[in-house]
Amino acid sequence: MARDAAVKTAPPASAISDATLREFTGYNMKRAFMVIQADVTRTLEPFGLRMVTYSALAIVGDNPGLSQTQLAAALAIERPNLVVIVDELEGRDLVNRDRVPTDRRTYALRLTTEGARLLARATEAVRGHEARMIKGIGKADEATLIACLNQIEASDTGRS
Amino acid sequence: MARDAAVKTAPPASAISDATLREFTGYNMKRAFMVIQADVTRTLEPFGLRMVTYSALAIVGDNPGLSQTQLAAALAIERPNLVVIVDELEGRDLVNRDRVPTDRRTYALRLTTEGARLLARATEAVRGHEARMIKGIGKADEATLIACLNQIEASDTGRS
DNA sequence: TCAAATAGATATGAGATATAATTATTGTTA
DNA sequence: TAACAATAATTATATCTCATATCTATTTGA
Numbered sequence: 193m194a195r196d197a198a199v200k201t202a203p204p205a206s207a208i209s210d211a212t213l214r215e216f217t218g219y220n221m222k223r224a225f226m227v228i229q230a231d232v233t234r235t236l237e238p239f240g241l242r243m244v245t246y247s248a249l250a251i252v253g254d255n256p257g258l259s260q261t262q263l264a265a266a267l268a269i270e271r272p273n274l275v276v277i278v279d280e281l282e283g284r285d286l287v288n289r290d291r292v293p294t295d296r297r298t299y300a301l302r303l304t305t306e307g308a309r310l311l312a313r314a315t316e317a318v319r320g321h322e323a324r325m326i327k328g329i330g331k332a333d334e335a336t337l338i339a340c341l342n343q344i345e346a347s348d349t350g351r352s
Numbered sequence: 353m354a355r356d357a358a359v360k361t362a363p364p365a366s367a368i369s370d371a372t373l374r375e376f377t378g379y380n381m382k383r384a385f386m387v388i389q390a391d392v393t394r395t396l397e398p399f400g401l402r403m404v405t406y407s408a409l410a411i412v413g414d415n416p417g418l419s420q421t422q423l424a425a426a427l428a429i430e431r432p433n434l435v436v437i438v439d440e441l442e443g444r445d446l447v448n449r450d451r452v453p454t455d456r457r458t459y460a461l462r463l464t465t466e467g468a469r470l471l472a473r474a475t476e477a478v479r480g481h482e483a484r485m486i487k488g489i490g491k492a493d494e495a496t497l498i499a500c501l502n503q504i505e506a507s508d509t510g511r512s
Numbered sequence: 513t514c515a516a517a518t519a520g521a522t523a524t525g526a527g528a529t530a531t532a533a534t535t536a537t538t539g540t541t542a
Numbered sequence: 543t544a545a546c547a548a549t550a551a552t553t554a555t556a557t558c559t560c561a562t563a564t565c566t567a568t569t570t571g572a
Binding site for chain 3 (some may be wrong): 272
């Protein structure tokens with residue numbers, strides 16, 4: 193239904209040129225990322241996960257005992273916004289907020305057994321998503337793609 | 353100030369691993385795109401433009417006389433959200449909403465002289481941004497990068 | 513011991529995005 | 543040709559994301 197609407201609302205859509213924007217890496221990347229985002233969202237939906245909640249589980253899994261501040265930094269989101277995310281994951285018994293005896297201000301975040309199981313299953317699904325996305329791209333080109341993306345990421349000056 | 357805060361709020365930030373997520377193209381792409389987005393936002397700010405308003409100018413420049421529905425489709429945004437964008441550009445005398453004699457429901461969007469001038473200047477600035485982003489990436493790798501991004505974009509099934 | 517800094521949480525606001533519904537106009541067809 | 547369906551733009555609105563300011567509890571450091 194949504195698909196029909198999208199098609200109908202763009203009668204001669206293919207006739208529209210985006211030549212000027214195609215010159216730029218950022219535009220091509222945004223269009224590619226939109227496809228990836230849509231597919232990964234569909235991929236995670238059966239697990240009741242969004243990109244950000246899946247990412248949070250993955251980071252906690254890789255770094256058991258980290259604090260919410262550290263997790264927020266790793267996810268590049270603000271700490272207030274992370275609180276509700278951890279609330280959600282804790283409410284579903286996917287992560288625990290363990291108290292730290294040496295510093296009672298902070299929590300040590302850890303996956304529960306169920307959280308680890310869900311992360312493993314979701315990661316398998318995301319691997320399937322990954323395979324769909326890079327289908328038709330050779331190993332060498334894929335390596336070049338990742339290297340270019342990492343190079344661009346590293347070019348960050350970080351100035352505000 | 354914001355930079356200091358960001359640094360300060362992540363004391364042992366470098367110690368946090370994102371190994372699981374690094375496996376995925378989408379994660380690497382998101383991190384790279386965040387850098388691009390931040391830089392292009394800074395680049396366009398002196399022109400009073402955001403990514404979406406610059407993109408709108410570029411598409412109108414490439415397709416003079418197109419309708420708002422076509423522009424919305426090209427920008428992949430919903431038509432109601434485009435209205436305020438065109439309002440803004442029209443209010444700044446960068447684009448005109450010309451009436452179409454054969455169909456009085458629709459507008460033919462065109463750049464004003466000033467809109468064309470601003471687009472040209474902004475495009476030069478964005479070319480500078482592009483150069484910053486891909487600095488250190490060779491011509492061949494850059495071509496591979498774009499080809500991979502376009503391949504991923506083309507893998508879109510479009511199902512909702 | 514007292515001031516500053518930190519972790520988490522709460523409240524809140526701004527911005528982006530999506531949907532439903534309205535108006536004006538055009539196309540279709542009974 | 544009259545009535546109905548479809549389309550373009552718009553308005554209103556809800557939701558989601560993202561950022562900032564502020565608060566409490568706790569720790570650190572002068």
